[in-house]
Amino acid sequence: MLLRNLLITASCSMSIGLAVTASAGVSEQEAAMLSTTLTPIGAERDANTDGSIPAWNEKGVTIPAAYVPGSGNYPDPYSDDKVILTIDQSNWQRYADNLTEGTKALFEKFAGDGFRLDVYPSHRDFVPVDWIQKNTRINARNASLTQDGLVIEGNIPGHPFPIPKAALEVLWNHMIRPIPNHQYEYDSYYVTSDGKPILSTTADGYYWMEAFEEENRQSTEDIAWLKLRIDYKAPARRAGEILLVHEPGSDFSKGKGRKAWQYLTGQRRVRLAPAVAFDTPNPAVAGTSTYDDSFIFNGSPERYNWTLLGKKEMYIPYNNYKFIMATQIKDSLGEKFIKPEYIRWEKHRVWIVEGNLKEGRRHSYSKRRFYIVLNQLQYARL
Numbered sequence: 001m002l003l004r005n006l007l008i009t010a011s012c013s014m015s016i017g018l019a020v021t022a023s024a025g026v027s028e029q030e031a032a033m034l035s036t037t038l039t040p041i042g043a044e045r046d047a048n049t050d051g052s053i054p055a056w057n058e059k060g061v062t063i064p065a066a067y068v069p070g071s072g073n074y075p076d077p078y079s080d081d082k083v084i085l086t087i088d089q090s091n092w093q094r095y096a097d098n099l100t101e102g103t104k105a106l107f108e109k110f111a112g113d114g115f116r117l118d119v120y121p122s123h124r125d126f127v128p129v130d131w132i133q134k135n136t137r138i139n140a141r142n143a144s145l146t147q148d149g150l151v152i153e154g155n156i157p158g159h160p161f162p163i164p165k166a167a168l169e170v171l172w173n174h175m176i177r178p179i180p181n182h183q184y185e186y187d188s189y190y191v192t193s194d195g196k197p198i199l200s201t202t203a204d205g206y207y208w209m210e211a212f213e214e215e216n217r218q219s220t221e222d223i224a225w226l227k228l229r230i231d232y233k234a235p236a237r238r239a240g241e242i243l244l245v246h247e248p249g250s251d252f253s254k255g256k257g258r259k260a261w262q263y264l265t266g267q268r269r270v271r272l273a274p275a276v277a278f279d280t281p282n283p284a285v286a287g288t289s290t291y292d293d294s295f296i297f298n299g300s301p302e303r304y305n306w307t308l309l310g311k312k313e314m315y316i317p318y319n320n321y322k323f324i325m326a327t328q329i330k331d332s333l334g335e336k337f338i339k340p341e342y343i344r345w346e347k348h349r350v351w352i353v354e355g356n357l358k359e360g361r362r363h364s365y366s367k368r369r370f371y372i373v374l375n376q377l378q379y380a381r382l
Contacts (some may be wrong), residue, residue, distance in 0.1 A: 016375060022324070024144045025140060025141040025142050025143055026140050026141060026163050029142060030140070030152060030305075031155070033139055034136070034140060034162055034163075036140050038163070040128050040132075040137070041128055041159045041162050041374050042133075042159065042161075042162030043056065043349065044372070046328050047327045048349070050314075052122065052347050053124070053347055053348060054121075054122055055121075057125045059127070060115055060127040061077045061123070063069070067205075074232035074325055077123075077125075077321070078319055078359050079321075080190075081121055083119065087119060087345075089115070089116075096267060098313055098315055098347065103315070110337060113337075115340065115344045117339045118340055119315060120319075120345065122346040122347050122348060124348075131158075133158075134158075135161050136159045137162070138158070139158050139161070140161070141154060142156075143155040143160040144344075145168055145172070147253050148302075149168035149172075149306070150253045150301070150302055151250070151253050152250040154178075155220050155249075156217060156218055156219060157211045157220060159178070160176065161173050166308055167306035167308035167355075170308060170351045170353050170372055171297065171370070173374060174297065174370075175297070175298065175301075176250075178209070178212070179207065179226075180209065181208050181210055181213075183205065184205050184207075186309060187199060188201060188286075189329065191334075195334075195336065197330060198286070200284065200286040201235075201276055201284045201285070202233045202234035203230050203232045204230070204231045205229070205230060206228070206230075207227065208225050208226070209225065209227075210227060211223055211224070220249035220250045223249055224247055224249060225247050225248060225249035226246070228245040229244050230241070230242070230243045230356065238283070239267040239342055241262070241263060241265060243262055243263075243276065244261045244262075245260045246258065246260070247299075252299075256275075258300070260272070260298040260300055261273055267302045277291055277299050278291065278299065278363060279319060279364040280292065282294065290364065297368075302361075303357060304363075305358055306310070306353060306354060307353070307354045307356070308352075309352040309353065311349055311352070312352055313347055313349055314371060315347050316345065316347075316348055316371060316373070317343055317344065318344065318373075319344055322342065323344070343371075348373050348375070350372060351372045352366065352371055353369070354369050354370075355370075360368060
């Protein structure tokens with residue numbers, strides 16, 4: 001898969017909830033729900049009360065061809081959809097209960113500047129391949145967290161906690177989600193206070209998901225969930241740099257976890273890069289976010305106490321084929337925010353996870369809030 005776009009990550013900063021640092025698998029009776037009231041990876045099968053979130057379509061979405069010929073990109077199966085709701089400065093407070101904290105902050109900060117949400121019909125058409133479904137049901141009974149939530153035991157490739165009971169289970173579902181091997185190109189820009197876009201990175205990314213290459217693998221121990229290589233091509237000051245990261249599939253305990261290496265052209269050698277983690281400013285985005293901001297969240301969760309605030313219906317960016325696959329990123333950059341016409345919003349049920357910095361630990365963020373929904377795009381039956 002070859003994508004050319006901007007990688008965007010965000011975290012927002014609610015209360016109440018349940019904090020658990022160890023967990024065990026669910027009962028056989030609960031696991032059976034994955035074939036009845038829940039989808040194979042744990043979402044609710046039924047529509048919501050007013051029908052604004054449809055029932056899961058277990059037949060999947062039909063697309064004539066897997067990729068747009070010559071581009072390596074997925075076509076948009078929903079290109080004929082029309083906007084069904086516009087949320088803007090005139091009415092956003094009416095919908096505030098279904099907006100993330102970050103979205104509400106954008107409305108407050110950019111009052112009068114044209115920020116809006118174009119809401120489209122929600123679609124739930126993605127179906128995991130059979131062996132991911134099978135493994136996920138096994139994990140529901142067998143997978144557990146130990147060592148203060150830094151180690152998963154009894155997990156095989158799939159989703160480890162389809163019926164999560166605690167925040168770290170939801171977070172691990174996100175961190176080791178199934179993704180196929182792929183290659184992509186991307187550009188990263190930051191926009192200055194006067195509205196000028198500045199290119200911070202052009203790079204090639206290569207993903208190798210070792211854990212998901214074999215359907216019958218019986219453990220994720222001692223293998224990397226992700227092997228990531230990024231070759232930087234621009235701007236000129238970074239051209240030739242290489243970053244290599246091996247991310248563990250099940251263990252962030254002491255002495256283990258991420259391994260990273262960097263090749264810097266000025267030094268002309270490869271060095272271990274233990275600082276490629278946590279709140280180290282990420283040069284790929286000119287230091288405007290941290291390494292653990294990438295992909296919403298990545299790396300060890302060890303510095304935070306995590307609380308599960310529950311599940312809620314929210315308006316979130318979703319099914320953004322047009323933006324990700326068919327948009328030149330520079331065309332979408334407004335002076336203060338991404339141009340609203342390029343972003344598709346839908347209503348979906350999301351898990352809300354909050355992290356508060358542990359006493360005595362350091363990070364530039366004292367609190368983080370994530371809205372997590374498991375998306376099976378990459379393993380969809382297209």
